[in-house]
Amino acid sequence: MKFLIVYGSIKGSTEKMAGYIAEGMRFAGQEAEVKSFTDVRDPEDFAGYDGYVFGGPTYHKDLLHGMKAWLFKAKEGGLDGKAGGAFGSHTHSGEAPASSSTRWPTCSR
Numbered sequence: 594m595k596f597l598i599v600y601g602s603i604k605g606s607t608e609k610m611a612g613y614i615a616e617g618m619r620f621a622g623q624e625a626e627v628k629s630f631t632d633v634r635d636p637e638d639f640a641g642y643d644g645y646v647f648g649g650p651t652y653h654k655d656l657l658h659g660m661k662a663w664l665f666k667a668k669e670g671g672l673d674g675k676a677g678g679a680f681g682s683h684t685h686s687g688e689a690p691a692s693s694s695t696r697w698p699t700c701s702r
């Protein structure tokens with residue numbers, strides 16, 4: 594299977610996590626591509642993958658504002674029925690992982 598891992602990150606930790614997730618997937622024999630959400634703009638950018646993993650950091654008890662809007666738009670990417678997962682980074686309150694997960698476009702989790 595081929596996966597697209599999309600992250601948001603300001604200081605680089607969540608980007609690193611995305612890379613580790615991709616490494617784990619490749620180790621398990623899957624294909625994985627990693628992209629910043631700023632580089633995944635159009636519905637066509639979601640084409641060609643069997644599954645998606647989205648993640649972002651927690652800033653001021655929330656997911657990045659731009660990423661919330663991005664997750665909303667990702668619904669146009671035709672992800673229905675595809676495999677999906679969410680992750681996030683934080684230090685103390687940790688809202689981003691749950692927020693990424695509950696805002697996930699309509700696919701299987």
Ligand SMILES: Cc1cc2nc3c(=O)[nH]c(=O)nc-3n(C[C@H](O)[C@H](O)[C@H](O)COP(=O)(O)O)c2cc1C
Nearest residue numbers: 602603604605606607650653654683684685686687
């Ligand atoms: C200004 C600022 C606000 C933060 N607010 C929160 C927060 O409300 N809750 C939390 O769990 N972590 C918070 N963190 C920690 C970040 O979520 C954590 O360092 C994360 O790994 C940063 O991801 P990034 O390096 O990909 O940007 C905050 C960090 C900074 C610098």
